[in-house]
Amino acid sequence: MTPAATTLHPPRPVVQRRTTSEPPLVRRGLIGVALAFLSLFLFIPLVFVFTEAFAKGIGFYFETLRDPMAWSAIKLTFTAAVIAVPLNCFFGVCAAWAIAKFDFPGKNVLLTLIDLPFSVSPVIAGLIYVLVFGAQGWLGLYLNADHPAFPWLANWLNDRNFKIIFAVPGIVLATIFVTFPFVARELIPLMQAQGRSEEEAARVLGASGWQTFWRVTLPNVKWGLIYGVILCNARAMGEFGAVAVVSGRIRGQTNTIPLHIEALYDDYNFTGAFAVASLLALLALVTLGLKTWVEHQNAALNQTEITR
Amino acid sequence: MATKQSRGKKIRVLPGFRLTLGFTVFYLGLIVLIPLAAVFWKTSTLTWAEFWHIITLPTAMASYRLTFGASFCAALVNAGFGLVVAWVLVRYDFFGKKIVDALVDLPFALPTAVAGITLAALYSQAGWIGRLFGFTGATGQFHGIKVANTQLGIFVALTFIGLPFIVRTVQPVLEDLDPELEEAASSLGANRWQVFWRVILPMLTPALLTGFALAFARALGEYGSVIFIAGNIPMKTQITPVVIMQELDMFDYAKATAIAVVMLVVSFVLLLGVNVLQWWTNRYNTNNLA
Numbered sequence: 325m326t327p328a329a330t331t332l333h334p335p336r337p338v339v340q341r342r343t344t345s346e347p348p349l350v351r352r353g354l355i356g357v358a359l360a361f362l363s364l365f366l367f368i369p370l371v372f373v374f375t376e377a378f379a380k381g382i383g384f385y386f387e388t389l390r391d392p393m394a395w396s397a398i399k400l401t402f403t404a405a406v407i408a409v410p411l412n413c414f415f416g417v418c419a420a421w422a423i424a425k426f427d428f429p430g431k432n433v434l435l436t437l438i439d440l441p442f443s444v445s446p447v448i449a450g451l452i453y454v455l456v457f458g459a460q461g462w463l464g465l466y467l468n469a470d471h472p473a474f475p476w477l478a479n480w481l482n483d484r485n486f487k488i489i490f491a492v493p494g495i496v497l498a499t500i501f502v503t504f505p506f507v508a509r510e511l512i513p514l515m516q517a518q519g520r521s522e523e524e525a526a527r528v529l530g531a532s533g534w535q536t537f538w539r540v541t542l543p544n545v546k547w548g549l550i551y552g553v554i555l556c557n558a559r560a561m562g563e564f565g566a567v568a569v570v571s572g573r574i575r576g577q578t579n580t581i582p583l584h585i586e587a588l589y590d591d592y593n594f595t596g597a598f599a600v601a602s603l604l605a606l607l608a609l610v611t612l613g614l615k616t617w618v619e620h621q622n623a624a625l626n627q628t629e630i631t632r
Numbered sequence: 633m634a635t636k637q638s639r640g641k642k643i644r645v646l647p648g649f650r651l652t653l654g655f656t657v658f659y660l661g662l663i664v665l666i667p668l669a670a671v672f673w674k675t676s677t678l679t680w681a682e683f684w685h686i687i688t689l690p691t692a693m694a695s696y697r698l699t700f701g702a703s704f705c706a707a708l709v710n711a712g713f714g715l716v717v718a719w720v721l722v723r724y725d726f727f728g729k730k731i732v733d734a735l736v737d738l739p740f741a742l743p744t745a746v747a748g749i750t751l752a753a754l755y756s757q758a759g760w761i762g763r764l765f766g767f768t769g770a771t772g773q774f775h776g777i778k779v780a781n782t783q784l785g786i787f788v789a790l791t792f793i794g795l796p797f798i799v800r801t802v803q804p805v806l807e808d809l810d811p812e813l814e815e816a817a818s819s820l821g822a823n824r825w826q827v828f829w830r831v832i833l834p835m836l837t838p839a840l841l842t843g844f845a846l847a848f849a850r851a852l853g854e855y856g857s858v859i860f861i862a863g864n865i866p867m868k869t870q871i872t873p874v875v876i877m878q879e880l881d882m883f884d885y886a887k888a889t890a891i892a893v894v895m896l897v898v899s900f901v902l903l904l905g906v907n908v909l910q911w912w913t914n915r916y917n918t919n920n921l922a
Binding site for chain 2: 345346347350351354355357358359361362364365366367368369370372373376415418419421422423425426428434436437438439440441443444445446447448451452453454455456458460461462497500501504520523524527528533536537555558561562563564565568569581582583585586589594597598601604605607608609611612613615616
């Protein structure tokens with residue numbers, strides 16, 4: 325549920341006029357209050373993660389990261405992100421094309437439904453997949469039924485000990501769910517704002533559908549797409565609640581990086597937990613850096629369009 | 633009206649409508665709608681009396697009060713400070729402003745588990761910030777306000793999570809405010825405080841409310857950043873998602889699902905409210921332009 329918060333907006337210059345400004349004392353006071361509040365909740369925590377991570381020296385730091393359990397968590401997190409992000413990216417482009425370039429009844433309902441995963445608690449996001457694929461869920465009932473609908477399928481799955489919950493597929497599904505709206509949310513308003521005339525012109529001039537998309541639409545929404553993918557990836561790698569429900573927390577097998585952090589923390593290995601956490605904090609900083617850079621690029625793109 | 637109707641019947645110049653809409657609806661159904669329906673399917677196996685009994689259990693009721701109360705307080709504090717942060721970022725220049733502006737989004741980008749252990753360590757009695765709220769006596773007893781493992785700790789975590797929402801909804805509206813309105817008000821004799829209170833704040837109200845609702849809704853479902861700092865003591869510091877998690881760990885799916893339904897219904901109502909608010913904000917902005 326972060327539509328307003330995640331939309332690209334170019335920075336604007338500050339214009340100070342005497343009639344619409346405050347006395348210097350008030351100004352400094354307000355800046356002080358804002359910075360104190362942000363320090364308490366943002367800056368100090370950020371510094372603390374890295375300080376604590378290196379509290380036992382650089383040797384211990386790399387030893388923690390080289391641990392096979394940590395390594396398997398890192399691999400699993402990357403696996404989940406590598407599957408979830410492209411799928412949701414493809415979905416986002418499809419949804420944006422259908423919604424922004426065509427008129428059809430029920431468009432607003434569809435928009436609201438795409439936003440749904442943002443308003444669902446991560447724990448519930450995990451729970452719904454347990455209910456569908458868990459031992460007591462639809463899949464479990466099917467596999468344990470006396471007379472399943474397709475006996476060969478049930479037998480085939482049972483023979484292979486097919487599992488989704490407390491296994492990797494469940495983690496991937498939960499990750500897909502929580503990152504579902506990111507790319508779509510970013511692209512839809514952007515493509516709606518750009519209208520259809522450029523694409524229609526390309527078609528009239530003889531371009532095929534694909535050519536229109538690759539040469540006209542994609543260059544226009546490039547930065548929005550990259551921005552959506554960055555956010556989607558950050559959330560995919562950092563998701564905790566939903567993955568915690570479906571993973572079963574089997575160390576070395578179904579622990580992702582955030583779950584590994586929890587395990588280390590619960591073992592009172594605080595420095596270890598913060599060492600692994602510093603990886604994700606670094607990812608967050610890279611995400612914010614890329615986001616700022618993309619906003620800058622987008623503003624430059626808008627600028628050239630205005631002057632053109 | 634007539635043009636709108638004829639547009640629908642017009643031959644579509646652009647290709648791919650059926651394909652993209654078809655895939656969108658298919659993927660949405662597969663990933664979101666069918667699994668969400670499972671919650672209501674599972675609940676329907678309970679009778680109404682059983683359902684009511686589960687969702688009104690004392691531990692559940694205590695968790696609702698705590699979750700709603702802490703989320704509301706956190707969103708309220710964020711509304712106040714978020715407005716100040718947005719104001720400072722839009723109106724003033726100061727050293728490091730660009731970095732501060734970028735870092736406001738940190739709670740969106742930082743994984744909740746990292747935020748959780750960091751806040752828990754910082755606000756514990758021995759932590760950098762927690763020890764400022766009291767002192768440790770000769771006997772090793774802590775005197776003062778405890779933050780970690782109390783309801784105050786939950787409030788701290790939820791404030792962190794909701795911080796960007798208000799700033800990022802108010803910021804663009806504040807940027808678009810026409811300075812002529814303020815100039816007119818001050819030339820008519822209003823002092824700066826009156827201009828803010830009577831002219832600026834009313835125009836920011838829809839954005840503030842939207843940001844508040846977004847932060848509140850996010851806080852209601854929050855799990856990862858809260859569990860480490862909360863202590864999770866039943867009836868005292870156990871938020872609703874933790875109650876659901878506990879039932880799941882005991883494989884009591886019916887109980888977990890019933891409480892999840894309560895949360896889902898509240899979230900859906902909030903989502904609807906936010907959409908109405910955003911529609912109101914947009915209408916307000918277009919009215920201003922006209």
